[in-house]
Amino acid sequence: MSAQKKEARSTGRGARVRTPxxxxxxxxxxxxxxxxxxxxxxxxxxxxxxxxxxxxxxxxxxxxxxxxxxxxxxxxxxxxxxxxxxxxxxxxxxxxxxxxxxxxxxxxxxxxxxxxxxxxxxxxxxxxxxxxxxxxxxIEFTPRNVLRRILAAYAEHGLRPVVAPEIEFYLVRKNPDPDYPLEPPVGRSGRAIGGGQGYSIAGVNEFDELIDDIYHFSEAQGLEIDTLIHEEGAGQLEINLRHGDPIELADQVFMFKRTIREAAFKHDTYATFMAKPIQGQPGSAMHIHQSIVDLKTGNNVFTAIDGTETEAFRHFIGGMQRHVPSALVMFAPYVNSYRRLTQSASAPVNTKWGYDNRTTAFRVPRSDPAGRRVENRIPSSDANPYLAIAASLACGLIGMLNKEHCDAPVGTSANEDEIDLPRGLLEAVELFEGDDALRDLLGSDFVTTYAAIKKAEFETFMEVISPWEREYLLLNV
CATH class of the missing domain: 3.10.20.70 (Glutamine synthetase, N-terminal domain)
Structure with missing residues (x-):
């Protein structure tokens, strides 16, 4: 009988029975x-x-x-x-x-x-x-099962992925009329929050009571927040989660989104995970840190015994570079997602990698050899966490199995270079449908279902006339 199931037996009058x-x-x-x-x-x-x-x-x-x-x-x-x-x-x-x-x-x-x-x-x-x-x-096409399928593919090769997501989101004033742009909320100072608050403790303190509720709600559900910071955007926050099993971490992101929205509602505020909710402000990302463990030894396969990088590490990055553009629709699932992926912004528009380089799509953070990992900086916070993690791990696995070679690391700014990614939803869907290696890993039923949904969403978007069209076309054409 496990310790979890054991109960202390009474040893005499007045002895207390331990709660299971x-x-x-x-x-x-x-x-x-x-x-x-x-x-x-x-x-x-x-x-x-x-x-x-x-x-x-x-x-x-x-x-x-x-x-x-x-x-x-x-x-x-x-x-x-x-x-x-x-x-x-x-x-x-x-x-x-x-x-x-x-x-x-x-x-x-x-x-x-x-x-x-x-x-x-x-x-x-x-x-x-x-x-x-x-x-x-x-069932092949449901999100939790898609991720399970990828984890099973890793297990077949004696491997286990470890991930740690980071989720950015905005707090905004309530906006019952979608025709009006979103605005930053008013904090405890009584003034609307401005941008440029990256890592500002004062920026976090503006929302002390709301953040306290996020922590209290999370603790009551057994969810662990590693750190919480104020990001660059006006009213933009980021929550970092501890590394662990991909299913468990996807579950946590899924639950955190519900939790954060409910905490915001309690304070008469919206929390939004839109990729680009406010014009002129940074977009919101869901960065995914990834490492791979050997099931037999428990060691990180990205690191050799002497602490150096392995071929598996380079092949994983090579797979990301070659296949992430085809999987982009799982990282950037809506028309709005592509408003975040623009040159000279905080989001990458390339498939480059580098050491501690935040302008590249794939960043290798500074760490000790045992903690060597690859951060995928492309996913936006509007992505389904199960699908984004599944896609990212699938691209890396393809690279390791096919021994894809990665490019040389980049040590300079890369997000002003030529854009390597699809520029819109339909282009991303077309690449997604045409990548046979991804289709084999993710499952054809999922690929055809997901692609059909994205095409239908694009057609619905095309029915809407935007303010830009009314401003520049109404009287000029």
């Missing part, structure tokens, strides 16, 4: 029996069974906790994972076929993610779910 360790856990239990006791001990009335859709939005069902613990069958329509961000559906074509029956997919709760929902007034819990077909077969 799983009941004290803030996040996760082992099985349904433990889940039942965990929920009862907290007086939980309702539970949210959630899963990320292609946009990373939480979809699912809420039910009484007693129904959940009765091992009831849960399902969602397959169409949920084929919908655009605006709620529409793509047309058939290019390998994508919308299922006529819109059959159900089975939700399978991952009890290791069980936690409370701290912003709800009634005692409520939440659990992230995986999806399978009704007969138990795996």
């Amino acid at each position: 360790a799983f009941l004290q856990s803030l996040r996760g239990v082992s099985d349904l029996k433990q889940a039942t006791a965990w929920l009862e001990s907290r007086g939980i009335e309702d539970i949210e069974c959630i899963t990320p859709d292609q946009a990373g939005v939480a979809r699912g069902k809420m039910m009484p906790s007693k129904k959940f613990t009765s091992n009831t069958s849960l399902a969602l329509p397959s169409a949920v994972f084929m919908a655009t961000i605006s709620g529409g559906y793509p047309e058939d074509g290019h390998g994508f076929v919308y299922p006529e029956d819109d059959g159900d997919l089975k939700l399978v709760p991952d009890l290791s993610t069980l936690s409370i929902v701290p912003w709800e007034s009634d005692p409520t819990a939440q659990v992230i779910c995986d999806l399978v077909h009704q007969d138990g077969r795996s």
Whole structure:
């Protein structure tokens, strides 16, 4: 019997019985029996069974906790994972076929993610779910499964990835009318926040109470924040997470986005993860730090015994350089995402790499040899964390398997050079569909479904007339 399951036995009159360790856990239990006791001990009335859709939005069902613990069958329509961000559906074509029956997919709760929902007034819990077909077969096109597929490919070669995401976001004034531009919020000083606040403690202190709620909500869910800073943009913050298992870290980003939005709502403010929410301000990124561990030795395969760089390290970067442009639609999934990827901005527009060079797409931070890693600086914060991590790791794995050679590192500024990445959503989708190595790793069902969704979203965007068109075309053409 594990220590987690043991209870201290009474040894005499008045002896105290120790509470089982799983009941004290803030996040996760082992099985349904433990889940039942965990929920009862907290007086939980309702539970949210959630899963990320292609946009990373939480979809699912809420039910009484007693129904959940009765091992009831849960399902969602397959169409949920084929919908655009605006709620529409793509047309058939290019390998994508919308299922006529819109059959159900089975939700399978991952009890290791069980936690409370701290912003709800009634005692409520939440659990992230995986999806399978009704007969138990795996589903290729759902985001959590896409990432699991990539991790399985690494495991086949005796490897395990380790990642650490960094997520930037903006706090903005409430904006119920989408026709009006977003504005920075008013902090405790009573004045609107200005830009140029990078690493400013005073900038963070402007939102002390809101940030306290982010920490309190996170702690209650068993989520760990490594550091929090104020970024360059007006009201732009960044949260860094500790390194770990890719699924666990994607789950944390998924939960942090919900948590940060709810904390902001409590303070009559919006938190947005749009890539470029405010004109003239820096965009928001989701940088991904990556290293690869040998399953047998537990050593970082990027570092040799003598502490030098390995061929695997160079091949991983080579794969990133060759295939990230084809995977860009998973890092920059919306029309707005490409407004962030512009020359002479804080975001990279290249496929170059360098040592501690923040103008390159792939930065190798300063570290000791055991901590050698590659930071992918291209993803924007609007990306689905499961898909962004999956795509980044897939590109690196292709490089290692095919022994792709990387270019020489760059020691100078690189983000004013020629743009190496697709300049828009449709160009990115075309590259995505044409990369056979990526398709083989990610799965054809996912590639065709995701590409169809992105094309449909672009067509919806094209129906909107922008202020730029009214300003410059109305009376001039």
